Amino acid sequence: MRYVYPFSAIVGQEEMKKGLLLNAINPRLSGILIRGEKGTAKSTAVRALAALLPEIEVVADCPFSCDPEDVTTMCVRCRQRREAGEELPRQRRKMRVVELPVSATEDRVVGTLDIERAIKKGEKHFEPGILAQANRGILYVDEVNLLDDHVVDVLLDSAAMGVNTVEREGVSFTHPASFILVGTMNPEEGELRPQLLDRFGLCVNIAGVTDPELRVEIIKRRAAFEENPQEFIRKWEKEEEKLRQQIVTAKELLPRVEISEEILYLIAKIAIEMGVDGHRADLVMMKAAKTMAALAGRTQVTEEDVKESANLALLHRMRRKPFQEMEMDHEKLQVIMGGAHAHRRN
Amino acid sequence: MSERVVYPFTAIVGQEKMKKALILNIINPRLGGVLIRGEKGTCKSTAVRALAALLPEIEVVAGCPFNCDPDDRVRLCPSCRQQLTANGKLPRARRRVPVVDLPVSATEDRVVGCLDFEYALRYGKPRFEPGILARANRGILYIDEVNLLDDHLVDVLLDAAATGVNIVEREGISYAHPAEFSLVGTMNPEEGELRPQLLDRFGLCVQVEGVEDPRQRVEIMRRREAFDADPLGFISRWAKAESELARQIAVARSLLTRVIIPERLMRLAVDLAMEALVAGHRAEVVLVAAARTLAAFAGRGEVAADDVLEAAELVLIHRARQAPPPPQQLEEDQEEPPKEGEEVEEKAQTREEETQHVPPEHKEPQEVEGKEGSSGKEELNERSSFPGAPQETVFAVGRPFAVRRIALRRDRILRKGSGRRSRTKTASRCGRYVRSTMHRQNNDLAFDATLRAAAPYQVHREKNGLAVAIEPSDIREKVREKRIGNFLLFVVDASGSMGAQQRMVETKGAILSLLLDAYQKRDKIGMIAFRGHSAEVLLPPTNSVEMGHRLLKELPTGGRTPLSAGLLKAYEVAKTHLRKDPHISPLIILVSDGRANVSMGEDKPLAEALRVAELIRDEERIKSIVVDVEKEGFFAFGLARRLAFALGADYYKIDDLKAEALVQAVREIIP
Structure with a gap:
């Protein structure tokens, strides 16, 4: 391996x-x-x-890793087996x-x-x-x-x-x-x-990291990893486990994360004013913001979540002229969000 | 077919026109799709x-793979017809109108x-296995x-769509079956x-666009989230709305045959179609049908004028054509007859100076980006303070237009790579499998064809324990075809004469259009510009069309015209590229007025340019196009045309490059 x-x-x-x-x-x-x-x-x-x-639960002998719980997404064969009353063999795997x-x-x-x-x-x-x-x-x-x-x-x-x-x-x-x-x-x-x-x-x-200190750190870690990968991985195992746990917790929390009316309007406003094509941006921003909240262990989406997810969701969706560079207009985003803020206070 | 869990139609927010069009098509399948x-x-x-x-639901012959209509004796498939003559009647079943992906x-x-090889292997007989067109008969084919x-594939579809019959003549089978689909x-x-x-x-x-109303956008997010969280629950909440719409559709379907359209509204339909300059008569036929369907959907027995107008929006949008452009006015300031190329050049330059120094007189015809224009002029002023310095201006890029199809002729050379311009037989295995061949060269075995070739003989062959005995003579290989991009090398004249009458603005617009086209066809591009005394490779061969555009924007204009140097440079770049990739034919696109006035050697500039042009023509793998930017008029020189002849190139005026919507079908082939 x-x-x-x-x-x-x-x-x-x-x-x-x-x-x-x-x-x-x-x-x-x-x-x-x-x-x-x-x-x-x-x-x-x-x-x-x-x-x-x-880990996810799959039908053990299905080449498509069907979810034994979810009939709606099953492959034809799994569905037929289920309808025939067969108990689908289950397996948990990464x-x-x-x-x-x-x-x-x-x-x-x-x-x-x-x-x-x-x-x-x-x-x-x-x-x-x-x-x-x-x-x-x-x-x-x-x-x-x-x-x-x-x-x-x-x-x-x-x-x-x-x-x-x-x-x-x-x-x-x-x-x-x-x-x-x-x-x-x-x-x-x-x-x-x-x-x-x-x-x-x-x-x-x-882009590459520009802070010299961090660059040195990168070299050090990489060298340590190459010298003795097993040892390096062992040393980081605790951190990894922590992150893994955080993911599991967030996954459990996600269905309970709520998003307020105001925040939804904010998302729509950002999408309209930033001039993106279609509606996928709105949907992604909403989902990303919810996930962001779950990752932070919260059940309420904040404006900060929206701002961060806007950065991730809009960069490649900005309507650009045929040959323009792909860039995020952070200032504009700030103005839009600020405007929404002021509006609410009034 | 087991139903997948899909988002309910009635829960879609906004997009009323799209929904209407789809519904109309269900009510009246003869509308021909959306x-x-x-x-x-x-969405x-x-x-x-x-x-x-x-x-x-529709009535079908039970067990028929083509969903034949038991009541329509004219359009039965061969097996249903046989059944009918043998038994005198057909077994019936009801099923939903099929949607086939x-x-x-x-x-x-x-x-x-195609040939059903499973059947052939088992029983040693060829049998036709129906394909997608069969399944889509009397249904919807969704792409x-x-x-x-x-x-x-488009060819096959068009063929079937036009006749309503799918005729198969391949692999030893000959079969025809009904294939009427929308x-x-x-x-x-x-x-x-x-x-x-x-x-x-x-x-x-x-034409659909995103919804602009924030309230609706929020509603979209909310519904989508609700659907994702609990799809089955969401669907059951919308079940009532869905069945209500289904009922409305059913009512409209039964009403449809009885809907009448008054004579004057038929005239209106014809007038609307003619106004939109459509080609052919399909437009008004569909227009009338759509108007009747709209009336039926509204529950009315007679078509109203509004129905026709609403239908026109749906029917004419993709068929309308532009009016032919009005004849160009003669440029008034071209009254003096210049005699030789060099003089023309000087004349052009002086005129350019005029335009520069007295700008208000010349209104710029295209949208000129102010920033660039002004920076160009500043540069000009700065430079003109040095005596003898070449004058240069940065012109803005004119408005781009749709480009007609430019492709290389198909040949038998196998190529690698990808793209969307020219079709070629391909050596890589990821092309379309167009047919099989007995000719062995690529080891890309067409197993299905091989099996089909062997299948009919299996009954008589020694099996040696296998289910199939394949002999070397059965082996077939795949012939694949795909589109690949080309290498387009732009050679742009940036000399002073191009600056006259803002000609460069239009020229840049034309090049931009070609660049956009190159982007869609995934071409590789390169760019060479020549002016003053030399030519320069601005952009070495790259896939980044973006870079090309940036350079185009910054490209300054001014100075003399070293046409031969530009051509020679193009020749060198093309040759180098050929060495790297011998199968991709470079296409040189020379954009110039042909008024050469600087030579590299002793010869007259034009004669030298023509000599280099012949050099390029003699290298058969390099193709070329000349885009003449000289304005039409009494005193046009037609030098670019002579050059095109020497190059063996196709000759275009900028206007020739523009695609006119429906006429574009004629594929332009470069010799």
């Missing part, structure tokens, strides 16, 4: 870490895009997140992080005909692909902007529906494929298409 | 999926249907992101436009 650098040992990059944690707590945030130059711990953080992910390599072919992604079975037994059998594995887990795409266009189209299609519909090579099959899309990219190598961009719930821009 | 265009995150897909719950990753064989659909598609125009023929197939079209 490869050693994974502990999440809690990552220096700085607080926004990215927060974004990832929020997704681990609330899968409905539908993912995060991490944009930044090379060597800024993007991939390290995503891989490290896997160790922190909570949420998966499935990596989608940039070189992946469409076949591998959507799944394809099981050739062996076809030749030996003369029957058509669908062999699930990466999307099947990723159901109820995290689909991680490193260098997502370099992904082949066809694969991007397929991703868009199933990300939109939460379902992968396969109609290829004599197979016709549908299975659930709702996943948290986590992507990293280096904007120098080209931007992402807006449509795919919008599918990521949150987005962060990260 | 195209929903709109920005992302405006396009949610609405379509929610629609399934509202669909009425067509995923963008579908292969052609699944769409049209999410329809503009991303591959062209060859298309429902969603698309985000940012991702590229639809082909006009496909566009015309959609009876109705709606």
Whole structure:
């Protein structure tokens, strides 16, 4: 097994870490895009997140990791078994992080005909692909902007529906494929298409740490990890456990988090005045703010939560002219929020 | 089909027009479907999926994969017809109108249907296995992101949609079955436009936008949250509204055949269609049908004028065309006949000075971004204090327009890479599987085709314990095809003559349009500018179209015209790129008026430029386009045209580049 650098040992990059944690707590945030130059711990953080992910209950022998409790999202086979009165075998396991390599072919992604079975037994059998594995887990795409266009189209299609519909090579099959899309990219190598961009719930821009002291700390930790990874991981285990516990607590708290009328109006106001396309931004901001409150152990969403989630949810949704740089207008956000404040006092 | 849990249709906040269009289409399937265009995150897909719950039941032949109508003897499938002649009647069943998903990753064989190899393996007989078009017969064919659909699938769809019959002639099967469906598609125009023929197939079209009212936005959030928290509870709370709407639809359906439309309103429909300059007659036919459906939905037996007007919004939006532009006025200040290229250049420069120093006389035709314009002028003033310094201005970028299709001709070379411009056979395995071949070269085995090839002989073959015996002669390989981006190399004339009459503003607008087009087609781009005495590579080959735009904005204009240097530089860059990637043909786009007046060597500038042009023409892998920016008039030189001839390039005026909505279908091929 490869050693994974502990999440809690990552220096700085607080926004990215927060974004990832929020997704681990609330899968409905539908993912995060991490944009930044090379060597800024993007991939390290995503891989490290896997160790922190909570456990989920799955149907033990289902290739799509169906939830035995939730009929609404089950695959056809699980549903049939349930309807036939069968007790579905259960299993608890960690949420998966499935990596989608940039070189992946469409076949591998959507799944394809099981050739062996076809030749030996003369029957058509669908062999699930990466999307099947990723159901109820995290689909991680490193260098997502370099992904082949066809694969991007397929991703868009199933990300939109939460379902992968396969109609290829004599197979016709549908299975659930709702996943948290986590992507990293280096904007120098080209931007992402807006449509795919919008599918990521949150987005962060990260840059290298500039504080010399922190930089030294990064080098020190990295060296310690490389020298003796086992020891390093052991040393950080306590921190990791703490974070893990925090996630579990937040997950439990989340359904009880309440959001006031005022806050909802604030969110709508931000979305309108910041000029974002569509309604996904509102929904994501609301969910992120709730999750943010849960992470902090609160059951009430505060304005601060909204502000933080606006930063994460709006960056990639700002309506920009075709070639504009992707930037967040913090001042404007401040004004909008301030305005809402003043309005309320009156 | 087991029902998925979907957000209820009636719980969708706002978007009344989209909802109306979808409902009309259920009431009257002959309207021919709906195209929903709109920005992302405006519940396009949610609405379509929610629609399934509202669909009425229809009478079908029990067990027929094509949902044949037992009462419609004309359009029966072959097996139903057989059954009818044998038994004299058909078994009946009732089922919901089917909604069939067509995923963008579908292969052609699944769409049209194919050989059932399972059956063939077991019984040694070929049998037709119905595909998506079969399932969609008498139902709705739903394509999410329809503009991303591959062209060859679009062809198949158009064919079936036009005739109502799906004819299969492949893999040794010959079959025809009814395939009448209404298309429902969603698309985000940012991702590229639809082909006009496909566009015309959609009876109705709606443009959706986000809701602006904060109260509604809050309501959207609240409902979505409630649905996510408890989907089944949410659905049951909306069940009453849903069944009420379903009832209303059922009533409208039965009323529809009895709705009449007065003669004068038919005239109104025709007038509206003509006013919108639509092509063909489909528009008014659909318009009248939609108006009648609207009346039926409102429970009226006669169409009112408002129905026609409301229907027009849905029917004409995607069919309306722009009026042809009025003939251009002759530029008045071009009265003196210049004689040779160099003089023209000087003349142009003096005129440019005039425009610069007496700005109020010349109103800038395009929106000029003030900041840049002024900084350009400051720079100009600063520089003009040095005697002999070249004068330069930074012109703003003109308004971009839609670009007609520019693609390279298809050939037999296998290529890697991706993009959306030119179609090519591809060597990578991620292209569309267009067909199989017996020709072995790629080891990309088409197992299904192989099995199909072997299947009919299995009964007679020695099995050796396997279920299937495959012989080398059965083996088939996949032939794949995909679109790839091209490498577009812009060669931009930034000399003083381009500054005359704000010509550069328009030119930059044209280049921007080409850049936007390049973005949608995922092209690689590069940019070279020439002015003064040399040419410069502003942008080495990159995928970042953004960079190209930034440079374009900052590109100053002024000085003489070293056309040959620019062309030579382009040749070098293209050659280097070819060495790296021999299969991607670079496309040089020369944007100039062709008035060369600086040479690198002893030759006359124009003669030299023509010589370099021939050099480029002789390298067959490099293609080129000349965009002539010279204004039409009595004294145009047509130098760019001569240059285009020498380059073996296609020649365009800026106006030729503009796509006119429906005429765009003619694919432009570069020789």
